Amino acid sequence: MTELIPTSELPDSSDPDHLVKRSRGGFFLGAPVFLWMGLFFAIPYLLLFLQSFWEPTAFGVARDWSLDNYREVLGASQLAGDIYLPTLFKSIKIGAMVTAFSTALAFPLAYLLAFKVKRSRNRMLLYTLVVVPLWASYLLRAYAWKVILGQNGLFASMLSILGLENTFLSDLLYSEAAIVIAMTQIFTPFMVLTIYAVLERLPQNLIEASKDLGVGRLSTFRRVVLPLSLPGVVAGATFTMGLSSGDFVAPMLVGGESDVMIANQIYSQFGATNNWPLGSAIAFVLLAFVAILVWISTVAEKREQI
Amino acid sequence: MRRRAFSSQAASYRLLAVYGAFLFAFLYLPLVVIAVFSFVDNDVSALPLGSFTFERYTEVVQNPAVIQALQNSIVVAVGAVIIATSFGVPGALLVDRYSFPGKHIFQKFVLLPLILPGVITGVAFQTFFQMTGIHRSLLTVTLAHGTALVSTVLTTVYARLLRLDRSPEQASLDLGVSPTKTFFLVTLPAIRTSIIAGALLAFTLSFDEIPVTTFTIGAESTLPMYIWSALRSGNQLPELNALATLIAAAGAVLVVIAALLTREESD
Numbered sequence: 001m002t003e004l005i006p007t008s009e010l011p012d013s014s015d016p017d018h019l020v021k022r023s024r025g026g027f028f029l030g031a032p033v034f035l036w037m038g039l040f041f042a043i044p045y046l047l048l049f050l051q052s053f054w055e056p057t058a059f060g061v062a063r064d065w066s067l068d069n070y071r072e073v074l075g076a077s078q079l080a081g082d083i084y085l086p087t088l089f090k091s092i093k094i095g096a097m098v099t100a101f102s103t104a105l106a107f108p109l110a111y112l113l114a115f116k117v118k119r120s121r122n123r124m125l126l127y128t129l130v131v132v133p134l135w136a137s138y139l140l141r142a143y144a145w146k147v148i149l150g151q152n153g154l155f156a157s158m159l160s161i162l163g164l165e166n167t168f169l170s171d172l173l174y175s176e177a178a179i180v181i182a183m184t185q186i187f188t189p190f191m192v193l194t195i196y197a198v199l200e201r202l203p204q205n206l207i208e209a210s211k212d213l214g215v216g217r218l219s220t221f222r223r224v225v226l227p228l229s230l231p232g233v234v235a236g237a238t239f240t241m242g243l244s245s246g247d248f249v250a251p252m253l254v255g256g257e258s259d260v261m262i263a264n265q266i267y268s269q270f271g272a273t274n275n276w277p278l279g280s281a282i283a284f285v286l287l288a289f290v291a292i293l294v295w296i297s298t299v300a301e302k303r304e305q306i
Numbered sequence: 307m308r309r310r311a312f313s314s315q316a317a318s319y320r321l322l323a324v325y326g327a328f329l330f331a332f333l334y335l336p337l338v339v340i341a342v343f344s345f346v347d348n349d350v351s352a353l354p355l356g357s358f359t360f361e362r363y364t365e366v367v368q369n370p371a372v373i374q375a376l377q378n379s380i381v382v383a384v385g386a387v388i389i390a391t392s393f394g395v396p397g398a399l400l401v402d403r404y405s406f407p408g409k410h411i412f413q414k415f416v417l418l419p420l421i422l423p424g425v426i427t428g429v430a431f432q433t434f435f436q437m438t439g440i441h442r443s444l445l446t447v448t449l450a451h452g453t454a455l456v457s458t459v460l461t462t463v464y465a466r467l468l469r470l471d472r473s474p475e476q477a478s479l480d481l482g483v484s485p486t487k488t489f490f491l492v493t494l495p496a497i498r499t500s501i502i503a504g505a506l507l508a509f510t511l512s513f514d515e516i517p518v519t520t521f522t523i524g525a526e527s528t529l530p531m532y533i534w535s536a537l538r539s540g541n542q543l544p545e546l547n548a549l550a551t552l553i554a555a556a557g558a559v560l561v562v563i564a565a566l567l568t569r570e571e572s573d
Contacts, residue, residue, distance in 0.1 A: 026400065026403075026404035026406065029396045029399055029400050029404070030396070030400045030404065030406060032393065032396065033393050033396050033397045033400060033456075034412075036393050036453070036456075037393065037397075037415075037416065037453070037456065040434075040449060040450075040453045041415075041418075041453050041454075041456075042415070043434060044427075044430035044431050044433065044434035045418075045430045047430070047433045047434050047437055048426075048429060048430040048433050048434075051433055105329055105332075108322060108325050108326075108329075109325070109326055109329050111322070112322045112323070112325075112326050116319060116322060116323075126326075128561070128562060129330060130333070131561055132557075132558045132561050132562075133333045133334065133337065134561075137514040137530075137550075137553055137554060137557055138514055138516070139514060139516055139530045139533060139534065140337075140340070140514075140533075140550045140553060140554055141336055141337075143340070143533065143537060143546070143550060144336030144337060144339055144340045144550070145336055146537065147336075147339060147340060147343065147351040147547070148335075148336060148339055152350050152352055153351060153352060154339060154351060154352055154353065156352065157352035157353040157354075158353055161353060161354075185332060185333060185335075185336065188329070188332075188333060189333060238421070239420075239421060242421050242422070242423065243421075243423055245423070246422070246423020246424075246425060246426070247423060247425075248425055248517070249516050249517065249534075252538070253537060263423055263425040263517075266425050266426075266429060267425060267520075270429050270432060270521060276429075276433065276436075279429060280429065280433065283425070283426045283429055283430075286423065286425075286426060287422065287426055290421060290422055290423070294421060
């Protein structure tokens, strides 16, 4: 699911005293879950992985094992040339920009919510105002940006009324910039929520102690608030980065003809181009990228905790 | 000196407030734009604005394709919620209360659909249904949604279980009430709202889903798929603005309900 969940990760297992090692209850609880998730979840991913080593044929797929698909994706095949790796890098670049912008936009608001809005009713109201666009449908928000930044859209008509059609401002239409703007708006509420969740739990007395010791507000922020909120920022950024680099809905709606992202290439291999094995290989390269991302953020979070 | 510090604090507070207002404007701009265009008679969503009309809404409500797609979306979302809840809640209890071999892998694996781009989950299911010869239909969409959304219910309920006070359960067990009875009389009521919140979340996610749906659907259409294909075929139907506004409003209502439910519990 491309959508976003506020509780970003499961914390590690709770109080070990409560954990039961082996029991019939656990078996009856676990068996259906394992069976279902194994059958309808593990097997699909496994088949996708196997398929990435097979060959496409005119009718579908031949089960001849090779690394050809990965060679093609990684640009080592002379026939296909080098199109997938640059697209992956471009997608990562767009994802990184979206992550940077939405983090920068979200942090001050989360800070405002956590420390400056004192009345809990106001805070609840503002919090809900942040959540509403988050759940007001991914597709609709991407669609709205198409209305604003698309061909014959609102922004284009504003430019033509103002006589600015041929300035740099028209570069915002149907472009990489449009994708970044749209996805930044889509992911900012999510970043606000994850950062707020950490800031809210910061011990107030730590901040007051820092102030009592004569540390200025800016240095308190830099030395106390910022380092302690990093785990939330890292967790939120990981999600935003993975999901925005791998999106195809927003790029297809607001991007131009040439603004294809890696997920669009997977999409077309499983659709019009009909080369499922190659599509599977691209999917697994993208999956590897997300896995590396998660690994880096886990390492970063562990460092922070020391 | 003190006064200056005070006024600079007030100034920075004001700056933050102005910033907050701007950010909310940015967050709500797209929604406001479609809402505005849904009430005017423009053929294209561009300036200048035409005159006020309700026609877009009557067009939407009378469009049989939209009604059919809406029905399909509801059927899929309800089915997905049933699947996600019946495996997500036991999954959360399992992770919270039992240790078993491969638990860490299970915990990470179940969360995959949350962090992975939807396109990967989508093509995995497409491959699975193709190889097993399962005909793609609304049923396959429901199955894919439900399975992927197990993670959503599981995280929501697990977060509640972590904060749960265990002493009432312990008391019940000490008093000789059976574990099953304790679960239904003590544990379940305590986590009930988190289950409802998780289910609502799963419902809205399924209702809005595109990436997994595109790869698992047959000839039918869900509401997002209807909008998606209308957009992709290039004709920007003006009534889409009305439809989008209606969906956003319905989504907002669900969010507020979910927010109120979870708040009640934390109080």
